């Protein structure tokens with residue numbers, strides 16, 4: 001066997017295998033190049049999901065004729081002036097363009113700022129053409145046609161055109177949030193046009209364009225620093241969670257990254273406030289000395305390695321938790337606001353006679369005009385309060401005698417009634433509060449468990465009759481592997497032959513528990529345990545899961561004193577504004593809002 005140096009095209013195709021995985025990775029490379037060239041306008045056009053055509057045009061610096069010839073050659077870059085320790089550009093490897101050229105039909109037209117004319121170069125399956133003069137504006141147009149035509153094996157692995165087009169949209173959204181001063185447009189035969197106007201330094205305005213206007217109302221600003229590592233950005237409220245991670249954006253020194261450490265820190269920060277399988281929305285911008293982070297980890301440049309990963313993790317978790325506890329009340333006001341707007345759809349005026357209460361019993365409230373709302377709201381509230389009129393009216397009267405100090409002055413006010421066995425209505429000085437008793441209780445139990453966990457004494461209580469849960473064998477194995485740690489949480493179980501677990505004791509704080517449901521959910525949860533999280537973080541998460549299975553007070557009729565006790569306990573508990581699933585535990589309505597609702601102001 002003889003060792004041979006591979007031909008350049010083959011070398012480039014091998015590199016392309018790592019750098020250009022799909023049309024969206026080519027789009028990412030080309031957008032990065034445009035940004036490195038100082039562009040303020042970037043237009044992206046695609047067809048066939050970027051497989052048949054991907055074109056990125058920019059108004060950046062452009063390239064001279066000489067540079068254009070070098071640009072498509074491997075290991076040629078204008079960016080690595082200060083070595084790998086001081087990378088301040090998105091690109092640095094000098095291989096994106098030759099890689100694309102080796103697997104597609106690439107054409108680049110460019111005109112440098114001070115040049116009289118432009119030029120075009122093409123690379124087809126690795127074959128580089130002569131330069132041709134071209135009339136062009138300052139800037140660069142890169143066109144990629146028939147991606148992977150030269151490597152059919154890769155072509156076979158691509159997803160549908162729609163999925164590939166979607167991935168390009170994702171990349172564009174990420175770049176757009178990272179670079180708000182750049183105007184982006186994305187268009188093509190395979191999509192609806194997307195346009196993000198430049199918002200200058202106003203990152204929040206750009207985020208609103210990309211994620212939606214409601215983000216601002218549902219996010220808390222972050223600004224924290226630890227030993228010269230700075231974190232800014234926004235953390236979404238836990239109630240604003242989503243079904244996937246598409247709304248998590250992270251940047252390291254301006255570079256959009258998809259980094260495992262950051263993703264796991266985000267999970268950690270929201271561990272007890274968002275249920276597993278749901279994802280927080282967040283924009284994290286991390287800035288640090290370029291020497292303290294290695295971006296040369298993977299050819300796609302979206303992974304990074306921090307010199308001090310623990311510090312970065314701590315910074316993210318600390319900043320988000322601090323922000324959430326500082327602004328914890330927001331979940332209740334956000335929910336109240338959306339409730340108010342459901343009642344009052346922007347006050348669209350409509351003649352009163354148009355509204356027929358009997359026309360459709362299912363008419364959504366949002367369609368009801370203000371004028372009619374007065375009539376509509378009155379019977380609705382009357383209906384809501386029926387249980388109080390019947391059952392708790394007497395109790396409500398007791399309040400004034402039983403509680404001598406004025407409980408209205410407490411943040412959550414004085415309990416007046418309970419409706420539908422779960423909602424506590426309380427009066428505050430300037431409005432009213434509606435508490436979801438089940439959710440609130442769940443949160444309080446969780447906080448108790450957390451405290452007990454910290455004190456290393458979670459009391460357990462033996463089940464009268466041990467319960468047997470039938471589970472898949474892997475689940476049993478997994479549960480047994482962690483039996484000891486879960487004992488620390490007051491849950492005692494053992495193996496009961498193949499495919500079964502015998503549960504003997506449960507944490508006493510939970511009261512009566514749905515044991516089967518709990519053990520199944522724990523088995524799922526353990527399966528998803530993130531190996532990088534600490535035992536403590538895992539146990540806290542388990543505590544949250546457990547709290548949700550306890551059911552002491554939910555769905556139970558409470559006496560006024562019990563309700564008031566619950567309200568006072570909530571006030572004394574940090575983070576009680578939302579349950580462990582990130583839903584609000586109470587909603588506050590201002591008297592002025594209620595008055596507006598009834599057209600009184």
Ligand SMILES: Nc1ncnc2c1ncn2[C@@H]1O[C@H](COP(=O)(O)OP(=O)(O)OP(=O)(O)O)[C@@H](O)[C@H]1O
Nearest residue numbers: 033034037071077078091092093094095096097140
């Ligand atoms: N849109 C553009 N405007 C101006 N110059 C460009 C543009 N695209 C590429 N170039 C020039 O071509 C060179 C090669 O680009 P290429 O993307 O292959 O490598 P790179 O950006 O230096 O590094 P990487 O491989 O990490 O992307 C760049 O260094 C830059 O000088």
Ligand SMILES: [Mg+2]
Nearest residue numbers: 029033091096
């Ligand atoms: Mg590049």
